[in-house]
Amino acid sequence: MRIGRTRRHGTAAVAALVALLVLAGCGSGRGGDESTAAGTTADAAAPAQEGGAGAPGESRDGAGVATDTRVDQRAIIYTGSIRVKVDDVDAAARTATAAATRAGGFVGGDQRRSSDADAVAELELRVPADRFYAVVEELAGLGSQERREIGTQDVTEETIDLDARITSQRARVESARRLLAQATSIGDLVAVENELARREADLASLEAKKRRLDDLTALSTITVTLVGPDATVAEEESQIGFLVGLNGGWKVFLTSMTVLVTVLGAILPWLLVLGVPAGALWWLSRRRRRHQPVEPALVAPAGTPAPPGVSATPPVPGARSAP
Incomplete structure (x- = not known):
């Protein structure tokens, strides 16, 4: 009796834990940020409780852990583009590729158009963040720099938030695995397996975002455009004037004619199938009416007395009859 009662209590406890797990999963399904907010807070509060009030990095007024403001401790994404003549x-493209390789990076993209002095090469270089500015200066020294644009994006807070969410989600996955090992019925087993699969999918998504963010912060992107001596002649010309307007109008005219010819080609089969028979029928009916003989009007011979009640002379239009 005691053993059976113990088993019933164990089954009831597992069922209660499964119900709580499902309810937690439903609540977390409304948003990944809300589901991991408690875990983030707990992870942030745990070091504070272990280190006490004198823990480094914690503000004295209890506002929380302060963010490190040192540049070398922050996650920054560098992006740049440079145009060199x-x-x-x-x-020059081979030299730029070698510069990226020496810096510990690689070539992410290479597009070239060769036509003597009007050649153009566009390279996408991925270089370590600490070598970003050095590589940009080396690229600028390949020739005459025409344009340079550099942008930065600080993703330190996003990185910290992702780390906390990943830690919390891993703990939730481990708790679901422990409950899966304690499940005793088919219903509890299916419910826990579904919840475990959902939590593992959320964890994989967070880890993918973290890997993408780490890649962007570890390797900066430089888009370098190398142009020949005469490549900028057309771009430096004025963008207004008669010739520019004529060129634009001619392009619009060609586009309109292309559309018109396309529409005509689409409706031409219908015209041949329906229009030709209809036109032939209309022509035949008109020709038949034209060659049809006109019947003469019946006129009484001269000297023939008119029937009673009928006037011998035709009435004159507009004349009034005598009273």
Whole structure:
């Protein structure tokens, strides 16, 4: 009796834990940020409780852990683009590729258009963040720099938030696995497995975001455009004037004619199938009416007395009859 009662209590406890797990999963399904907010707070509060009031980095007024403001401790995404005019585009492209390789990076993209002095090469270089400015300066020295644009994005807070959410989600996955090992019925087993799969999917999504963020912060992106000596002639011309308007109008005219010819080609089969028979029927009916003989009007011979009640002379239009 005592053993059976113990088993019943154990089954009831597992069922209660499964119910709480399902309810927690439903509540967390309304938003990943809210579901991990408690875990983030707990993870942030745990070091404070262990270290006490004198823990480093904690504000004295109890506002929480202060963020490290040192540049070398922050996660920053560097992006830049530079346009350089060179004498030999292919040689400059090889030098730029070698510069990225020496810095510990690689070439993410390479597009080239070669036409003597009008050659253009566009390279996408991925270099370590600490070598970003050095590589940009080296690229600018390949020739005459025409344009440079550099942008930064501080993602330190996002990185910290992702780390906390990943830690909390891993703890939730482990708790679901422990409950899966304690499940005794088929219903509890299916419910826990579904919840475990959902939590593992959320964890995989968070880890993918973290890997993408780490890649962007570890390797900066530089888009370098290398142009030949005559590549900028057309771009430096005025963008207003008669020739520019004529060029634009001609392009619009060609586009309109292309659309018109396309529409005509689409409706031409219908015209041949329906229009030709309809036109032939209309022409035949008109020709038949034209060659049909006109019947003469019946006129009484001269000297023939008119029937009683009928006037011998036709009435004159507009004349009034005598009273």
